[in-house]
Amino acid sequence: PTPIQLQAIPAVLKGGDILAGAQTGTGKTAGFTLPLLEKLSQAPAEKTAQGRRPVRALILTPTRELAAQVFESVRDYGKYLPLRSTVV
Helix, strand or coil, X not given: CCHHHHHHHHHHHCCCCCCCCCCCCCCHHHHHHHHHHHHHXXXXXXXXXXXXXXXXXXXXXXXXXXXXXXXXXXXXHCCCCCCCCCCC
């Protein structure tokens, strides 16, 4: 793991929020996405009274281009998991 992943992965697995900044190519996206997908895949989503599945994670990005890149990573990393994601 990269230095940022060494710090982010345990924090995410403990259920904490993270705010991280590092240069391009340091593994930031994998550092929060992989443990997030792990946590979400181990705890099934409970439906609300209206029969909807609640939002269980929110990833904020400063630009729509970065949001699209993060979405692609989430989709690729979680390809074989029974989870749904979208980008807004």
